[in-house]
Amino acid sequence: EIIMTQSPGSLSVSPGERATLSCRASQSVSRNLAWHQQKPGRAPRLLIYGASTRATGVPARFSGSGAGTEFNLTISSLQSEDFAIYYCQQYSDWTWYSFGQGTKLEIK
Amino acid sequence: QVQLQESGPGLLKPSETLSVTCSVSGDSISSSSHYWAWIRQPPGKGMEWIGSIYYSGVTYYNPSLRSRATISVDTSKNQFSLNLSSVTAADTAVYSCARHVVGSNPCDMWGQGTRVTVSS
Numbered sequence: 001e002i003i004m005t006q007s008p009g010s011l012s013v014s015p016g017e018r019a020t021l022s023c024r025a026s027q028s029v030s031r032n033l034a035w036h037q038q039k040p041g042r043a044p045r046l047l048i049y050g051a052s053t054r055a056t057g058v059p060a061r062f063s064g065s066g067a068g069t070e071f072n073l074t075i076s077s078l079q080s081e082d083f084a085i086y087y088c089q090q091y092s093d094w095t096w097y098s099f100g101q102g103t104k105l106e107i108k
Numbered sequence: 109q110v111q112l113q114e115s116g117p118g119l120l121k122p123s124e125t126l127s128v129t130c131s132v133s134g135d136s137i138s139s140s141s142h143y144w145a146w147i148r149q150p151p152g153k154g155m156e157w158i159g160s161i162y163y164s165g166v167t168y169y170n171p172s173l174r175s176r177a178t179i180s181v182d183t184s185k186n187q188f189s190l191n192l193s194s195v196t197a198a199d200t201a202v203y204s205c206a207r208h209v210v211g212s213n214p215c216d217m218w219g220q221g222t223r224v225t226v227s228s
Contacts, residue, residue, distance in 0.1 A: 001171075004154075007173045009218070034214030043117070043220040044204070055216070087155055094212045101154030 001089050002026055015078050023071045023088035032092035035064055035073045038102075039084045047086075048073060054105040064075045075105075078099035083107050110134040112205050128191040130219060131185075138163040138183045139178030143208050143217060145227045146179060146190045149212040156201075159189055160208065185213035195226045 009046035013019045023033065031051040038044040046055045048064035051071055061076040075082055088100040116128035130144070137144060146158040159169035161179045169177055173192070181188040192199060203225050206215035 006154075032212050036215070036218075041220065043218040044215075045218070046204075046214060046216050049214045049216075089155075089214050091208070091212050091214045094208075096170065097147075097208075097215075098158075099147075099155035099157065107157035 001096060002029060002093055004088055004100040006086075006088055006103050008103060010104040010106060012106045013078055014108045015080060017078055019075045019078055019082075019105060021073045021086050021105070023073070023100050024052055024067045025071075025090055026061075027089040028068045029092035031067050032090060033064075033066065034073050034089045034091065035062075036082050036087045037082075038087065039076050042064075043085070044087065048092060052086050078105075080107075110207070110217050112207065112217060113149060113215070114203060114205050114219045114222040116222040116224050117167075118222075118224065120195055121228055122196050122226055124226075126195050126199060126203075126224055126226075127189065128203045128224065129187050129189045129204075130220060131179065132188070132207075133185050135186045135217075137181060137186045137188060141209055143168075143210060144181065144188045145206045145208055146177075146203060147206055147215070149221070150166055150198070150201040154226065158192075158203075162210070197226050200224065200226050 033051045034043040034055040052064040085102045111133045114159040145160040178191045202221040204221035205219045207217040
């Protein structure tokens with residue numbers, strides 16, 4: 001099993017500021033890494049796939065980077081609607097998907 | 109617009125069998141392009157992939173749950189289901205269904221999840 005570890009567990013940031021969330025894989029997943037956003041009571045939403053490709057309709061303030069075992073999600077200027085929980089997902093081993101435990105992005 | 113909607117029992121007793129169903133609209137579950145997955149999230153913990161099914165019935169399971177989990181598909185109803193046997197309190201979670209493209213691809217559509225509590 002590929003273990004995904006996200007840091008920090010929670011992050012307090014003011015609107016308009018930049019936020020960087022991290023995800024580490026226990027072994028290389030190449031660029032087979034996605035980021036999902038989840039708001040309370042709503043279905044998760046795919047934001048980023050292929051480590052850095054934005055999904056359809058995702059604003060340009062969201063960017064992903066990394067390869068191998070280290071990945072980041074950066075939100076360049078936080079909007080009120082961005083405060084949510086973010087999960088990374090590896091799909092390198094597509095017969096055994098795994099997710100990080102999530103980073104909760106809170107308003108400071 | 110693709111939508112996935114879970115339905116489930118809400119509350120179960122230990123040793124019972126959990127059954128949850130995902131109804132798909134806006135896409136055919138018989139699509140040759142997609143797998144259909146179950147994922148759960150226990151309170152205060154991360155997401156755990158349970159398994160995925162193709163319309164033909166081919167399945168992949170998380171090895172830690174393979175002995176208790178059965179995923180099935182009903183193409184006539186455009187639904188797929190999860191049965192999890194012999195539940196314990198550790199199976200208390202939000203159970204979500206999702207779609208992913210065949211091969212190494214992420215989940216690209218999700219349901220909002222249904223909460224299942226196991227308690228005596």
